Amino acid sequence: MTALMIDSPWAVGMIVVVALLLFGGTRLAGLGKSAGRAIKEFKEETSGVLGTPQVDQSGRIDQAAQPGPDS
Template sequence: MSPLSLAGLGGPELLIILAIVLLMFGGTRLAGLGKSTGRAIREFKEETKNLHPDPKAVGNAEQKPAADEVKGTAEVHDAEIVDPENKKDH
């Protein structure tokens, strides 16, 4: 099932919409609009490819377990015990 059939748009409806858009914008302006839209889509796709590294390269990267990176834990020397139920000021 195509997305257009979900909206109830078939061939005749699309032709009517195209004719209305052509009358509103004109042929030359519509061509320029299509060209700029295509350019924007192409640039968007190129930029999204640059955001995501190659999946094969990511899989080959050396990964260390998180436990190896932990050097130790912090030691608490002085701590104050606070009772949240006790509303007195210290």
């Protein structure tokens, strides 16, 4: 099995054009939005596991997410 070799800007451009023709701009925008939301949720969940503090929308650290002195 050979790897997909995309080594020129023309190849990338052609792939983008074909994707737009097949799926349309609206569906690709929705796919990008869904991917961004999934990445955001993943980061939020893993930050709790790794012990990094949770920061809310206003930029304040969520005290409930902070580990206590006995942990």
